[in-house]
Amino acid sequence: MKIEFFKMQAAGNDYIYVDARKTYVPHPEKLAKSASIRRFSIGSDGLVLILPSNAADVKMRIFNADGSEGEICGNALRCVGKYVAETENKKELTVETKAGIKKLTPRFKGAKVTSVTVRMGKADFSPSSIPVLSDSAVIGRPYAIGEKTFFLTCVSIGNPHAVFIVDDLAGLDVERLGRIVENDVTFPMKTNVEFVRKTSAKSLRARVWERGSGMTLSCGSGACAVVAACAVNGLIAYDTPVVVTLDGGEMTVTVGKDLSLKLTGDCRFVYKGEYDYAEV
Secondary structure (H helix, E strand, C coil): CEEEEEEEEECCEEEEEEECCCCCCCCHHHHHHHHCCCCCCCCCCEEEEEECCCCCCEEEEEEECCCCEECCCHHHHHHHHHHHHHHHCCCCEEEEECCEEEEEEEEEECCEEEEEEEEEEECECCCCCCCCCCCCCCCCEEEEECCEEEEEEEEECCCEEEEEECCCCCCCCHHHHHHHHHCCCCCCCCCEEEEEEEEECCEEEEEEEECCCEEECCCHHHHHHHHHHHHHCCCCCCCCCEEEEECCEEEEEEECCCCEEEEEEECEEEEEEEEECCCC
């Protein structure tokens, strides 16, 4: 069968989008795996379905490149917001996710949306919510990989994150380290992994290993995770917009004293097409 899709990216985090209100997608986990293979297929960090919702303007389901389903993605949320706002002329909208309903505010320039702000909910540092198996401290806990010890802060942004605050990103094999941490038995649902360093009072530099997709140029929930982690560790101020620079671009995140998170960044349409999809 042929699936109509469009490709969008936000700070280099690229997904295949299908408006599943118009096009039925059987076995989306299989489509995510087959279509996400770079060079041999469309190529992406995963698949996003836009679905009808009884509780919000639309519902979003996200599948990683390995076919596993994620709870939320800040970058994908912004792209869904741009698509729905432009096609349905919405100045604000809500999107249902597995991590709850999120409120989005698009910024228009003429008829086009240039950026979207997402209210991502609250950062949660409770071990059962992340989840982590141990009830020991999740903020600044020592974590040994080989002969090197890092300091780890675990947090849920509706999905699990393991944040390592480091003095220097140069020379770190983020791909190797990310794979190890993602699959650590400490994280029963696996985890996204971020390495971050403070570059100024209002800016951070981070690199991301994304659960189910591997190295990605950026991650919206990951940007929120590093800001929340740096705030609880006393490195940045609450209620202050912080610019997070990732491999694919920049996002601005504000974490409140109540741990509420606001994420702002660009989102861009790349192209649309038709994919010849074999279900098996």
